[in-house]
Amino acid sequence: xxxxxxxxxxxxxxxxxxxxxxxxxxxxxxxxxxxxxxxxxxxxxxxxxxxxxxxxxxxxxxxxxxxxxxxxxxxxxxxxxxxxxxxxxxxxxxxxxxxxxxxxxxxxxxxxxxxx
Amino acid sequence: xxxxxxxxxxxxxxxxxxxxxxxxxxxxxxxxxxxxxxxxxxxxxxxxxxxxxxxxxxxxxxxxxxxxxxxxxxxxxxxxxxxxxxxxxxxxxxxxxxxxxxxxxxxxxxxxxxxxxxxxxxxxxxxxxxxxxxxxxxxxxxxxxxxxxxxxxxxxxxxxxxxxxxxxxxxxxxxxxxxxxxxxxxxxxxxxxxxxxxxxxxxxxxxxxxxxxxxxxxxxxxx
Ligand SMILES: Nc1nc2c(ncn2[C@@H]2O[C@H](COP(=O)(O)OP(=O)(O)OP(=O)(O)O)[C@@H](O)[C@H]2O)c(=O)[nH]1
Ligand SMILES: [Mg+2]
Ligand SMILES: [Zn+2]
Numbered sequence: 001x002x003x004x005x006x007x008x009x010x011x012x013x014x015x016x017x018x019x020x021x022x023x024x025x026x027x028x029x030x031x032x033x034x035x036x037x038x039x040x041x042x043x044x045x046x047x048x049x050x051x052x053x054x055x056x057x058x059x060x061x062x063x064x065x066x067x068x069x070x071x072x073x074x075x076x077x078x079x080x081x082x083x084x085x086x087x088x089x090x091x092x093x094x095x096x097x098x099x100x101x102x103x104x105x106x107x108x109x110x111x112x113x114x115x116x
Numbered sequence: 117x118x119x120x121x122x123x124x125x126x127x128x129x130x131x132x133x134x135x136x137x138x139x140x141x142x143x144x145x146x147x148x149x150x151x152x153x154x155x156x157x158x159x160x161x162x163x164x165x166x167x168x169x170x171x172x173x174x175x176x177x178x179x180x181x182x183x184x185x186x187x188x189x190x191x192x193x194x195x196x197x198x199x200x201x202x203x204x205x206x207x208x209x210x211x212x213x214x215x216x217x218x219x220x221x222x223x224x225x226x227x228x229x230x231x232x233x234x235x236x237x238x239x240x241x242x243x244x245x246x247x248x249x250x251x252x253x254x255x256x257x258x259x260x261x262x263x264x265x266x267x268x269x270x271x272x273x274x275x276x277x278x279x280x281x282x283x284x285x286x287x288x289x290x291x292x293x294x295x296x297x298x299x300x301x302x303x304x305x306x307x308x309x310x311x312x313x314x315x316x317x318x319x320x321x322x323x324x325x326x327x328x329x330x331x332x333x334x335x336x337x338x339x
């Protein structure tokens with residue numbers, strides 16, 4: 001339900017950066033989103049297409065790079081990928097320990113933009 | 117030829133919210149106040165638990181409450197009946213509280229007189245976890261009837277909390293709630309989380325949480 005405020009926030013940052021760089025037009029906006037955010041790219045693009053007309057951002061594409069979930073092992077500090085579909089059996093691939101702390105998967109970033 | 121250029125931004129999408137959350141942290145530090153964010157799904161038992169804590173603690177510490185609800189002022193009325201400074205935030209459809217709303221609500225609380233501000237977030241296991249509201253303690257309630265599989269379904273919420281309160285344990289005989297399975301899943305994401313099984317109805321287990329909470333409070337504020 002909060003996609004619209006997020007899209008507005010992306011819009012503000014991108015517009016500012018594009019203007020600073022004297023862009024004629026923004027072609028693509030690349031986001032880095034952690035898998036835990038349950039971000040739906042289609043919805044974001046829809047809102048984007050709704051607020052960007054008549055700006056230099058019109059017709060730009062939102063490209064979402066999904067960042068997987070990984071955890072740092074509580075024992076050996078190794079960082080390993082978590083299988084969220086199968087959390088119960090995700091274990092450290094180095095020592096087999098069953099507990100850890102999430103290190104990636106919560107990202108919510110604008111990585112960069114392509115302009116012309 | 118068209119000239120394309122890629123420009124790095126590396127900027128957090130929530131940076132405006134995070135900026136306001138920092139302002140709240142600074143305000144709370146200046147006023148010597150501990151801010152506690154309490155999240156859960158609708159009906160898990162936030163208000164009932166808060167009321168039990170108020171009855172037990174309001175002699176010792178001065179508490180204010182910010183109540184978030186999509187509609188109605190029911191919860192704020194319940195809290196206010198205990199003579200506790202209360203602000204009701206009605207989000208009118210929004211599924212979470214953000215830092216700007218909390219900042220505004222703080223203006224309506226007598227901050228100079230308070231030690232602790234409890235924020236009862238909107239009942240929702242997804243969105244409140246996304247927004248930093250400048251709290252010193254992030255915590256959530258899971259109630260036994262909701263089931264032990266929620267960490268699999270809502271991993272973000274479980275990953276951002278320092279304390280997990282499992283309430284309504286008085287109803288355990290009616291449900292096949294598996295504490296071991298819950299804990300095993302949660303500790304895959306957040307192995308240091310503190311888990312407190314309790315019943316806000318009977319009071320069982322509540323003292324353990326209070327010990328933890330008072331330790332958290334006293335390690336921040338001077339009294
Ligand atoms: N058996 C039992 N019932 C409880 C307990 N805690 C709360 N309840 C009941 O659960 C229902 C919901 O409790 P609330 O405290 O209103 O829940 P809430 O999380 O504040 O709900 P919203 O603000 O609407 O999201 C009420 O009928 C409470 O009486 C408990 O420990 N045991
Ligand atoms: Mg409530
Ligand atoms: Zn390991």
